[in-house]
Amino acid sequence: MGSTGQNAWKLADHPKLPKGKTVAMVVLDGWGEAKPDEYNCIHTAPEKWRLIKAHGTAVGLPSEDDMGNSEVGHNALGAGRIFAQGAKLVDLALASGKIYDGDGFKYIKECFDNGTLHLIGLLSDGGVHSRLDQLQLLLKGAVDNGAKRIRVHILTDGRDVLDGSSIGFVETLEKDLSNLREKGFDAQIASGGGRMYVTMDRYENDWDVVKRGWDAQVLGEAPYKFRNAVEAVKKLREEPKANDQYLPPFVIVDESGNPVGPIKDGDAVVTFNFRADRMVMLAKALEYEDFDKFDRVRVPKVHYAGMLQYDGELKLPGHYLVSPPEIDRTSGEYLVHNGVRTFACSETVKFGHVTFFWNGNRSGYFNQELEEYVEIPSDVGITFNVQPKMKAKEIAEKARDAILSGKFDQVRVNLPNGDMVGHTGDIEATIVACKVADDAVKMIIDAIEQVGGIFVITADHGNAEDMVKRDKSGKPLLDKNGNLQILTSHTLQPVPIAIGGPGLAPGARFRNDVPHRWTCQCSCNCDESSWI
Ligand SMILES: O=C(O)[C@H](O)COP(=O)(O)O
Numbered sequence: 001m002g003s004t005g006q007n008a009w010k011l012a013d014h015p016k017l018p019k020g021k022t023v024a025m026v027v028l029d030g031w032g033e034a035k036p037d038e039y040n041c042i043h044t045a046p047e048k049w050r051l052i053k054a055h056g057t058a059v060g061l062p063s064e065d066d067m068g069n070s071e072v073g074h075n076a077l078g079a080g081r082i083f084a085q086g087a088k089l090v091d092l093a094l095a096s097g098k099i100y101d102g103d104g105f106k107y108i109k110e111c112f113d114n115g116t117l118h119l120i121g122l123l124s125d126g127g128v129h130s131r132l133d134q135l136q137l138l139l140k141g142a143v144d145n146g147a148k149r150i151r152v153h154i155l156t157d158g159r160d161v162l163d164g165s166s167i168g169f170v171e172t173l174e175k176d177l178s179n180l181r182e183k184g185f186d187a188q189i190a191s192g193g194g195r196m197y198v199t200m201d202r203y204e205n206d207w208d209v210v211k212r213g214w215d216a217q218v219l220g221e222a223p224y225k226f227r228n229a230v231e232a233v234k235k236l237r238e239e240p241k242a243n244d245q246y247l248p249p250f251v252i253v254d255e256s257g258n259p260v261g262p263i264k265d266g267d268a269v270v271t272f273n274f275r276a277d278r279m280v281m282l283a284k285a286l287e288y289e290d291f292d293k294f295d296r297v298r299v300p301k302v303h304y305a306g307m308l309q310y311d312g313e314l315k316l317p318g319h320y321l322v323s324p325p326e327i328d329r330t331s332g333e334y335l336v337h338n339g340v341r342t343f344a345c346s347e348t349v350k351f352g353h354v355t356f357f358w359n360g361n362r363s364g365y366f367n368q369e370l371e372e373y374v375e376i377p378s379d380v381g382i383t384f385n386v387q388p389k390m391k392a393k394e395i396a397e398k399a400r401d402a403i404l405s406g407k408f409d410q411v412r413v414n415l416p417n418g419d420m421v422g423h424t425g426d427i428e429a430t431i432v433a434c435k436v437a438d439d440a441v442k443m444i445i446d447a448i449e450q451v452g453g454i455f456v457i458t459a460d461h462g463n464a465e466d467m468v469k470r471d472k473s474g475k476p477l478l479d480k481n482g483n484l485q486i487l488t489s490h491t492l493q494p495v496p497i498a499i500g501g502p503g504l505a506p507g508a509r510f511r512n513d514v515p516h517r518w519t520c521q522c523s524c525n526c527d528e529s530s531w532i
């Protein structure tokens with residue numbers, strides 16, 4: 001990357017990689033490397049590649065216990081640099097107390113005397129979109145700063161954490177809220193639902209998901225009503241037998257059956273997820289005056305702040321508690337400044353990964369004359385184990401056509417299968433998903449062969465390579481009923497990276513002078529001397 005100042009965007013020629021060769025950049029979402037046993041859905045893949053770290057501090061996360069995720073993975077790949085990510089920035093702002101001095105907090109505080117503070121977000125310690133300990137600190141900070149009436153609207157997880165763990169998270173939150181009530185604050189859970197069915201859609205795949213949340217959170221209307229949230233989660237897991245990710249929406253009602261926490265004029269609202277993609281749609285519904293995605297019925301006049309600003313280009317939301325990482329000078333921006341033509345493609349559920357996240361959480365094009373972004377509509381209203389092939393073939397065909405057209409210098413895609421099917425916890429379906437992604441990679445490599453180009457194949461984090469929770473020795477764990485504990489989340493595993501194609505100069509190798517954190521951390525037999 002160039003330095004700042006004059007001519008800062010000019011890219012120098014690479015000493016080894018030839019100019020003018022089409023480059024295919026493929027991100028295999030949720031595709032890590034782990035011991036090949038029957039819970040590793042990837043080990044049938046044709047070859048071993050180099051491994052790089054994709055979790056923890058290597059990608060800007062607070063600790064080495066933080067698994068990688070799409071946001072941080074694509075941010076790092078797209079920017080070529082590592083930034084302290086939202087999770088870390090929120091930790092710092094909460095620890096120093098600076099969050100309470102910021103404009104965003106002052107803005108919501110204006111409602112504390114006469115209104116209710118509503119907190120909406122994902123309730124788990126997954127650390128991908130949000131964290132329970134941050135919510136707990138925020139609750140404490142809010143009452144210390146004058147909030148008297150608080151309603152929490154929870155979204156249950158089971159995707160970044162084990163399915164069934166929601167009950168424990170809700171119990172913990174209930175205990176905190178009951179402690180606050182003992183101190184004279186009016187604090188309660190007001191509504192809830194599973195993250196994949198209520199509120200947390202992304203990239204406008206299915207607005208019905210956001211509408212279900214709106215109805216419960218804002219209007220106080222839902223098909224299920226309970227007196228408390230622990231009971232709600234327990235009962236809904238039994239009947240209609242929903243898992244944490246897909247719990248139907250519910251509202252908590254008082255002894256007369258009235259919802260305890262609809263959002264009203266004069267209230268304050270905070271969406272406490274730090275990660276952007278699955279909060280942008282709700283932010284639009286809360287913030288936009290002109291909005292036609294669903295009938296909001298009632299649009300309360302509230303002071304709304306995001307934990308972070310979720311979209312730097314749309315400036316959405318306008319108010320936020322913590323400033324997002326300033327991911328600047330991304331590769332996409334460099335490429336357009338140097339006249340390099342780019343084609344980016346995925347299906348809806350990952351489309352923003354190769355555009356929005358890749359470009360540093362910025363929506364839209366840098367230069368539409370040099371860039372073409374193609375979104376293939378994802379299937380809606382299904383869990384992807386039912387359709388594990390997803391749109392991998394269609395994505396690969398688009399990439400192939402873009403490569404063969406000669407119109408693009410970089411063709412970049414995300415193949416979602418390993419990740420999206422891995423999150424369902426369905427091992428059989430995830431094996432199919434990996435095979436399909438593998439075929440898609442082959443189609444892209446074949447096209448690169450034809451045009452004499454170069455390919456770079458990698459992943460943003462692990463997922464499908466380990467589908468079971470293990471003890472410290474690596475043995476799969478069983479639950480109290482003797483059933484395998486299926487791992488629906490990402491992993492801490494390294495990911496492969498491969499570079500090749502006829503356009504690559506003979507003898508081009510992985511560099512060996514990059515900081516250690518980018519080199520292999522596993523116990524495989526990689527020859528580190530040949531690393532980029
Ligand atoms: O949002 C999701 O689907 C998961 O929480 C994380 O998956 P991703 O980081 O691969 O999108």
Ligand SMILES: [Mn+2]
Pocket residue numbers: 029030069070071073419460461
């Ligand atoms: Mn991902």
Ligand SMILES: [Mn+2]
Pocket residue numbers: 030070419420423463490
């Ligand atoms: Mn994922």
